[in-house]
Amino acid sequence: MSNIGFVIAPIGSHDSTVRRSTEGLVGAAVRPVLEACGLEVVVAHEIAAPGSITQQVIEHLLTAGVVVANLTGLNPNVMYELAVRHAARKPVVLIAAVGTELPFDIADERALFYVDDMAGVAELKEQLAASVKVALLQPPPVNPVYRAAQAELIRSLEAGPGDGSYVIDQLTRLTDRVAELSRLLRRVVPAEMSAPATHHLRLSGARAALDALVAQLRSGMLGVQVVQVQRYTHDSAAVNVTAAKAALLHRVSAAAADLGVGLDVFPLV
Numbered sequence: 001m002s003n004i005g006f007v008i009a010p011i012g013s014h015d016s017t018v019r020r021s022t023e024g025l026v027g028a029a030v031r032p033v034l035e036a037c038g039l040e041v042v043v044a045h046e047i048a049a050p051g052s053i054t055q056q057v058i059e060h061l062l063t064a065g066v067v068v069a070n071l072t073g074l075n076p077n078v079m080y081e082l083a084v085r086h087a088a089r090k091p092v093v094l095i096a097a098v099g100t101e102l103p104f105d106i107a108d109e110r111a112l113f114y115v116d117d118m119a120g121v122a123e124l125k126e127q128l129a130a131s132v133k134v135a136l137l138q139p140p141p142v143n144p145v146y147r148a149a150q151a152e153l154i155r156s157l158e159a160g161p162g163d164g165s166y167v168i169d170q171l172t173r174l175t176d177r178v179a180e181l182s183r184l185l186r187r188v189v190p191a192e193m194s195a196p197a198t199h200h201l202r203l204s205g206a207r208a209a210l211d212a213l214v215a216q217l218r219s220g221m222l223g224v225q226v227v228q229v230q231r232y233t234h235d236s237a238a239v240n241v242t243a244a245k246a247a248l249l250h251r252v253s254a255a256a257a258d259l260g261v262g263l264d265v266f267p268l269v
Contacts, residue, residue: 005039005132006060007031008081009070011048018073019045021116028118029125030068030095037132039065044081053077062088066135068128071111072097082106086145091135095128105144197267198227199249201239204262210237213261217241222255223248240268 007030012018026043034041042064048054061067061084069082069092085092094111096102098120102111112131114124135141201217203210210231217226217239224241231237243249249265256263 002063002065003038003040004060004064005034005037005041006064006067007034007041007043007070008057008061008067008078008085009043009045010073010075010078011045021072022070025070025114025116025121025124028121029128030070033125033128033132034066034068036129037136053080057081058084061085062090064090066090066132067092068095068132069093070095071102072100072116074100074103079103083145086143089140089143089145091138091141092143093128093131093135095124109143198240198242200266200268201241201252202262202264202266203237203239203256204235205260207234209259209261210235213256213259214239216255217252222252224252 007026009022009026010018011022022045031041031043042060044057044060047056047060061081067085067090069078069085071078071082071094082092082094094106094109096111096113097116098113100113102109110131112124112127114120203213214229214237216222217224218229223245224243227240227242229237229239241252243252253263253265
């Protein structure tokens with residue numbers, strides 16, 4: 001991870017109130033906190049002129065170890081730079097003067113609100129130090145851009161005839177987790193059954209072996225009736241069957257073992 005602590009904030013003209021407020025906040029709170037965390041501090045307005053976003057600014061947004069973004073005034077440059085940082089899915093700490101109304105799409109993001117006076121800046125330092133340390137240690141953050149990108153990916157996979165491998169992979173992982181938990185709670189092939197019952201068979205193994213076992217189940221040679229077959233991937237599938245006797249499930253288990261197919265059996269209530 002880069003050892004840069006990058007600061008984005010409203011700039012304003014050289015002698016403006018906005019510029020004086022930004023430089024005062026950076027000098028009294030943000031810079032000392034980042035340096036105390038072992039970071040080299042780079043401030044966006046020391047690179048770019050007011051109203052400009054240079055290639056250097058973009059590079060720091062994409063690579064810095066942490067970004068501190070001052071959203072006071074909802075400056076367009078700052079909001080754009082925040083979006084770039086969100087797209088990079090890297091740590092960012094949001095700060096804003098008390099009274100700043102954050103836009104709805106980032107209103108649920110955690111932000112540190114400070115009073116813009118000497119006492120408020122001193123109070124901000126302690127909160128900022130804690131937030132920066134947490135940001136540096138956390139896994140890649142989930143943010144509005146990431147959530148929107150994930151939602152769009154799901155929609156695109158659902159909408160078209162393209163590759164659905166992402167969704168299939170996630171469903172398979174979820175099914176595997178459920179099966180693993182179920183195995184811990186109950187490994188089921190009942191000794192006796194008083195009436196025909198439906199069971200869920202979770203299969204895993206080589207594609208040819210899976211095809212062979214499914215064919216045996218469909219043919220009725222194993223004594224069970226197939227209700228539904230679902231293929232997840234080339235090496236995993238699920239079959240729902242009804243069986244009148246427990247011995248028939250043992251027969252299915254033996255056939256699976258002969259073919260080298262992994263089998264887990266779960267009753268469907």
